[in-house]
């Protein structure tokens with residue numbers, strides 16, 4: 420079942436989303452050569468707590484940290500660690516969820532560390548642009564498949580591939596709600612979008628093949644071929660016109 424949110428609920432989700440954005444900014448500002456992903460996790464935790472909110476991911480299905488830090492060939496769900504030290508040329512996907520006043524915000528962005536390769540820069544840019552291509556179809560009357568197809572078309576047109584095994588999702592009082600929002604598919608298919616639906620649209624794209632593997636820790640998802648991966652995500656609310664971005668300042 421898809422939960423349609425009231426204006427009051429969407430306002431609460433904007434507040435959770437705002438804290439998500441503040442945490443993202445703090446982490447992005449701290450990213451540099453030599454910092455550990457453990458330290459980035461602490462920064463996000465402190466910012467989220469200082470706003471009276473809770474990190475959505477901490478202890479979610481046993482996830483041990485507050486944010487996901489996914490370096491290079493890690494697609495999503497990288498676990499922050501004192502052993503993961505960022506170095507010049509790395510790319511890192513930061514995924515942050517915030518629970519505040521009964522509602523979740525969820526967003527992700529991928530950043531370069533120091534001087535990154537041209538391919539890495541193009542991959543990061545493509546992930547972000549594909550999100551906007553997708554949400555150009557996120558309005559009442561269109562379907563989930565219209566978002567999915569637009570993302571896939573853009574990413575594959577840039578010579579990259581779309582991850583199939585993990586998808587975007589509805590969210591609200593729960594971090595993951597219906598519907599699923601794949602980053603591939605056919606336009607005209609899937610659930611019809613209605614004003615008041617709130618979804619996280621999150622392209623995960625690989626420089627090489629689309630296949631991924633889950634690591635022995637049960638969380639870390641990597642590209643099967645070792646190629647770089649980038650992730651971009653915002654939580655949005657469907658309206659009759661342009662979608663409302665919730666996880667922004």
Ligand code: MG
Pocket residue numbers: 514515516525526527621652
């Ligand atoms: Mg996320």
Ligand code: MG
Pocket residue numbers: 525526587588619621652
């Ligand atoms: Mg998400």
